[in-house]
Amino acid sequence: MKALVTGAAGFIGSRLAARLVGDGHEVLGLDDLSEGRPDNLDDAAGMDFVRADLRDPEAVERAARGCDVIFHQGAKRSVPRSLVQPVLTTEVNVVGTLNVLLAARAAGSRVVCASSGSVYGDQDSFPLREDMVPRPRSPYAASKLAGEAYAGAAWASLGVRAVSLRYFNVYGPHQDPASEYAAVIPLFIAACLAGSRPTIHGDGEQARDFTYVEDVVEANLRAAQAPELAFGRAFNVGGGGEPTSINRLLAIVAELTGADPDPIREPARAGDVRHTAADMTLAGQVLGHRPSVDLREGLRRTVEWFRDEVAIPA
Numbered sequence: 001m002k003a004l005v006t007g008a009a010g011f012i013g014s015r016l017a018a019r020l021v022g023d024g025h026e027v028l029g030l031d032d033l034s035e036g037r038p039d040n041l042d043d044a045a046g047m048d049f050v051r052a053d054l055r056d057p058e059a060v061e062r063a064a065r066g067c068d069v070i071f072h073q074g075a076k077r078s079v080p081r082s083l084v085q086p087v088l089t090t091e092v093n094v095v096g097t098l099n100v101l102l103a104a105r106a107a108g109s110r111v112v113c114a115s116s117g118s119v120y121g122d123q124d125s126f127p128l129r130e131d132m133v134p135r136p137r138s139p140y141a142a143s144k145l146a147g148e149a150y151a152g153a154a155w156a157s158l159g160v161r162a163v164s165l166r167y168f169n170v171y172g173p174h175q176d177p178a179s180e181y182a183a184v185i186p187l188f189i190a191a192c193l194a195g196s197r198p199t200i201h202g203d204g205e206q207a208r209d210f211t212y213v214e215d216v217v218e219a220n221l222r223a224a225q226a227p228e229l230a231f232g233r234a235f236n237v238g239g240g241g242e243p244t245s246i247n248r249l250l251a252i253v254a255e256l257t258g259a260d261p262d263p264i265r266e267p268a269r270a271g272d273v274r275h276t277a278a279d280m281t282l283a284g285q286v287l288g289h290r291p292s293v294d295l296r297e298g299l300r301r302t303v304e305w306f307r308d309e310v311a312i313p314a
């Protein structure tokens, strides 16, 4: 098949592109390189690449021509960023997603859209199921929910075969610890390997469903083959295990790196939710997706990659 991967220079997009190329598919990557790193593309040797902005409808439509599937990973990620740059987050994540859906209509391609578990916001019961009413708590979460809504509408009114995937805290090799809006796992690993002090926001008892990146890649491949029942809908993509508190996460990373960190405690961040835990029943039933890498194993692989690949400042 021929696939377009948006956000191909980013963390998840680059892992997906590498897997698609490895499986023998023809792949075109699209990214504006605003966050992604060109060296992330190295593992997808043979992939074509176009530097373009998702907000440019003609560029997206050109890139989608002849593609069987568009894996739409490009976005302005991060809850804290969306509080600082709410308009940019909305333009890229909402208009960018609409451009992808319209390009898919023109090309007759399927679409798999990266959404986020953050759309649930704070709920009263767990695990989080797709039939719960979403309560986004940040512009980022709202933009992801809007993207899902456009994907649903594109299927309902334009016949675009779109499936949205709600990722829960993805981690793994190639995740950038240096970005201003880096996620907690690369930050903890980088701090523990460098012997510096990691930061914990709030009491650290907020819990997260962490999902290994290869399981997210697998879910995308399943969604690209999904039956009609899945079109226009959103599915959880979580790690499949028990949610883990940030304090516990640091303890595991410390053990795997041999560190004894003394974390800096800072106030809880606005827009953060208290608890996430994905119910993976629907994704299993409709997409046939079941996560396979548990947190300890995923962290072990991630720490190994950081030790080999990342020059940690002393």
Ligand SMILES: NC(=O)c1ccc[n+]([C@@H]2O[C@H](COP(=O)([O-])OP(=O)(O)OC[C@H]3O[C@@H](n4cnc5c(N)ncnc54)[C@H](O)[C@@H]3O)[C@@H](O)[C@H]2O)c1
Pocket (backbone or CB within 6 Å): 006, 007, 008, 009, 010, 011, 012, 013, 030, 031, 032, 033, 034, 035, 036, 037, 052, 053, 054, 055, 072, 073, 074, 075, 076, 077, 078, 092, 096, 114, 115, 116, 117, 166, 167, 168, 169, 170, 171, 183
């Ligand atoms: N990492 C997570 O834990 C997580 C959780 C839930 C959802 N998601 C979603 O998964 C997707 C991939 O996330 P990631 O962690 O790989 O993020 P990332 O920041 O590593 O990758 C996103 C990529 O999009 C590109 N991009 C940004 N704005 C663009 C624009 N205007 N035009 C073209 N490209 C643009 C960036 O340069 C970057 O390479 C995103 O849609 C994100 O919202 C990620």
